[in-house]
Amino acid sequence: xxxxxxxxxxxxxxxTRSTGPVxxxxxxxxxxxxxxxGRTSDGRVVVPPPEFDPATHEQVSELVPVAAEGEVVSWxxxxxxxxxxxxxxxxxxxxxxxxxxDSTFLHALDxxxxxxxxxxxxxxxxxxxxxxxxxxDIACFEPSHAPPVEEVAxxxxxxQGAGGxxxxxxxxxxxxxxxxxxxxxxxxxxxxxADGRVVGQRCxxxxxxxxxxxxxxxxxxxxxxxxxxxxDTGTVTTFCIVNVxxxxxxxxxxxxxxxxxxDGADIAFLHLIQGIPADEVRMGLRVRxxxxxxxxxxTTIENISHFEPTSEPDADYATIxxxx
Amino acid sequence: MGGQRxxxxxxxxxxxxxxxxxxxxxxxxxxxxxxxxxxAGVGFDDIDAVVVGKAPDxxxxxxxxxxxxxxxxxxxxxxxxxxxTAGSVGGSTAIVAASLVQAGxxxxxxxxxxxxxxxxxxxxxLSVPVPFIMPVHAGxxxxxxxxxxxxxxxxxxxxxxxxIVAAKDRQNALRNPYxxxxxxxxxxxxxxxxxxxxxPIRYDETCPSSDGAxxxxxxxxxxxxxADSPAWIHATAMRSEPTTAAGRDQVNPAAGREAAAALWxxxxxxxxxxxxxxxxxxxxxxxxxPMWLENLGFTAPGEGWKLTxxxxxALDGTLxxxxxxxxxxxxxxxxxxxxxxxxxxxxxxxxxxxHQVDGCRRALGHAxxxxxxFFAMWVVGAEPI
Numbered sequence: 001x002x003x004x005x006x007x008x009x010x011x012x013x014x015x016t017r018s019t020g021p022v023x024x025x026x027x028x029x030x031x032x033x034x035x036x037x038g039r040t041s042d043g044r045v046v047v048p049p050p051e052f053d054p055a056t057h058e059q060v061s062e063l064v065p066v067a068a069e070g071e072v073v074s075w076x077x078x079x080x081x082x083x084x085x086x087x088x089x090x091x092x093x094x095x096x097x098x099x100x101x102d103s104t105f106l107h108a109l110d111x112x113x114x115x116x117x118x119x120x121x122x123x124x125x126x127x128x129x130x131x132x133x134x135x136x137d138i139a140c141f142e143p144s145h146a147p148p149v150e151e152v153a154x155x156x157x158x159x160q161g162a163g164g165x166x167x168x169x170x171x172x173x174x175x176x177x178x179x180x181x182x183x184x185x186x187x188x189x190x191x192x193x194a195d196g197r198v199v200g201q202r203c204x205x206x207x208x209x210x211x212x213x214x215x216x217x218x219x220x221x222x223x224x225x226x227x228x229x230x231x232d233t234g235t236v237t238t239f240c241i242v243n244v245x246x247x248x249x250x251x252x253x254x255x256x257x258x259x260x261x262x263d264g265a266d267i268a269f270l271h272l273i274q275g276i277p278a279d280e281v282r283m284g285l286r287v288r289x290x291x292x293x294x295x296x297x298x299t300t301i302e303n304i305s306h307f308e309p310t311s312e313p314d315a316d317y318a319t320i321x322x323x324x
Numbered sequence: 325m326g327g328q329r330x331x332x333x334x335x336x337x338x339x340x341x342x343x344x345x346x347x348x349x350x351x352x353x354x355x356x357x358x359x360x361x362x363x364a365g366v367g368f369d370d371i372d373a374v375v376v377g378k379a380p381d382x383x384x385x386x387x388x389x390x391x392x393x394x395x396x397x398x399x400x401x402x403x404x405x406x407x408x409t410a411g412s413v414g415g416s417t418a419i420v421a422a423s424l425v426q427a428g429x430x431x432x433x434x435x436x437x438x439x440x441x442x443x444x445x446x447x448x449x450l451s452v453p454v455p456f457i458m459p460v461h462a463g464x465x466x467x468x469x470x471x472x473x474x475x476x477x478x479x480x481x482x483x484x485x486x487x488i489v490a491a492k493d494r495q496n497a498l499r500n501p502y503x504x505x506x507x508x509x510x511x512x513x514x515x516x517x518x519x520x521x522x523x524p525i526r527y528d529e530t531c532p533s534s535d536g537a538x539x540x541x542x543x544x545x546x547x548x549x550x551a552d553s554p555a556w557i558h559a560t561a562m563r564s565e566p567t568t569a570a571g572r573d574q575v576n577p578a579a580g581r582e583a584a585a586a587l588w589x590x591x592x593x594x595x596x597x598x599x600x601x602x603x604x605x606x607x608x609x610x611x612x613x614p615m616w617l618e619n620l621g622f623t624a625p626g627e628g629w630k631l632t633x634x635x636x637x638a639l640d641g642t643l644x645x646x647x648x649x650x651x652x653x654x655x656x657x658x659x660x661x662x663x664x665x666x667x668x669x670x671x672x673x674x675x676x677x678x679h680q681v682d683g684c685r686r687a688l689g690h691a692x693x694x695x696x697x698f699f700a701m702w703v704v705g706a707e708p709i
Contacts, residue, residue: 005456007455007456008455009452009453009454009455011382011452013382013385013444013445013448013449015384015385015443015444016442016443016444017348017443018344018345018346018347018348018349018440018442018443019348020346020347020348020350020351021351023348050395051348051350051351051396052350052354052395052396052398053395054395054400055400057368057395057396057398059351059354168345168346169345172385174385180454180455182455182456186456190456206570208570208571209570210570218566218568218569219566219569219570237474238470238471238473238474238477239470239473240462240465240466240469240470240473240522240523240524240525241520241522241523242460242462242466242522242523243519243520243521243522243523244462244463244465244521244522246445246447246448246451246462246463247445247447247448248448248451248452248453249451249462250453250459251459251460255460257460257461257462257466257470258470259470266570266571267568267569267570267571269458270458270460270461271458271460272458272460278523283473283474283477299456300455300456301456301457301458302456302458304458317477321478322571323571324471324474324477324478324573324574324575
């Protein structure tokens, strides 16, 4: 069997996060070079502060400054950093217990080699030059030779970073890079499209013709292996006129998104209808594929630019009723 | 139905809004949870397990939120489960929680569902272009609009029936202090004059994007008998089907019909239109009211729009549908299904306030999700079955 078709796909979005009062105070503190912990009901100071106490379930209300330096409790070496990690050169992930805190905090330690890291070593925060009230205000940690801090200077504060306004929201860009792999059946369908042909598959049990073909009939659960070449004419079963613009949209609205039932197929697929005013498109409209110029063809349904009306009369409703 | 008796003894929800920038996701959940616990008269220490539901991860960009929410949900040291069934998740989450009590595994289960739509863009999340495929997808409205068109054609419904639903639900929402939209003066005429977005669906016939959460405390019989006005769970049902299959009925999906048939059977109901006093049905686009009335068996196929047009589904009708204002007035997607289940419980407890249906003894809560492929529903009653 030929290899399946693959293509890159990136899914990315700048999500926003409402921080709530507790993490908002923590992030506001970072902007002012203050690290705040939360005192939980067992008396421990936890960094970053949890929003709710794990024992009493109440909102954590006592925020206390801890030192911006502390001790490495455990670590691991990262020989090959990947995108969006704190450092673009080899570094260590360290669990740091900041002086004044009872919990550990995961961050990057900037050292040249794994030989420069050891449990128990002293480290301190390297602050970012420009701070925005985000976790990235801590650029990373770096080795320190100062003795442990016995008393943290600032006074405790309630729900507010010492000397700073709480942050209310942050932007968290998320980007996922995938390699999308079409199934073997879809791959055959797209390869046929690259030759200007439409190829579906028939279920050996229910005899329904699926286009695009599936790995298995969704009703009978058996492989659909019998190839069926289909014409590029069909009938609009139902449709929507999209008038609404939205992020990531690739076709300028208004456009008609229609289910097209190819002649000889038993399932309709979505495509674009053009060559007719949108408000004249109707259920039962007979259409044919309009192919892009042959030199633009590749292994995609987009080889068919759109469907346009034929000059035939509309199909009887009875012929599409069972496909709605 | 097998299993032990279970009842809803606490209901909580947030005030649903377009943006709740004052709270985190955890804080949003806690608003609903704290109200549900107070309503039930129990504390976190009385809870045996927590079941959480939310819409697909891409909607908020939080992978496995149950991990970081554990302490906020009071789940430390207890079983914590997450349920996924797209838009129906709020309903199926409540059913999973109920099943833990009905199975005799736990006595008191806390369940919560949430969504913070303001942190993302569901339209984008539902329309991510896939390689090789024609990029004609246009969010949930673009998905459902062709099927609404099919319904109108198949049933012969007049074009204004969708507007009747929208105007009714927006008026009902004015009686619900938690509802997101408060569009006074919405009428059939004003809905018909609103912009056509996904023809044949108009702007005023679509649900809003909301931030919100809902929580329930579900308890065993002994606990429920000691509680104030429990809502007894008479029956639950869930069914699924493929998103697409040759000959699949997208207007009146088999999974919904089969779930409803099982639900009525297990609840001992032979004539739902006669025996159900109020229904909270998942209607994100107005036309889904008549479509689901048929799918649920309240009417014969093709007749649902007549019930809507007759006024029977209004607050003073014989089968009030979405007295709360429904999904058309508040849509924190992950929570919307649980809100339907919760509002049904409030009705039979006599706790629905200004949108209380007089004398409501038995109510339906309903949710659907995906491409009309997941269905979840329950019947609750003022008395145990």
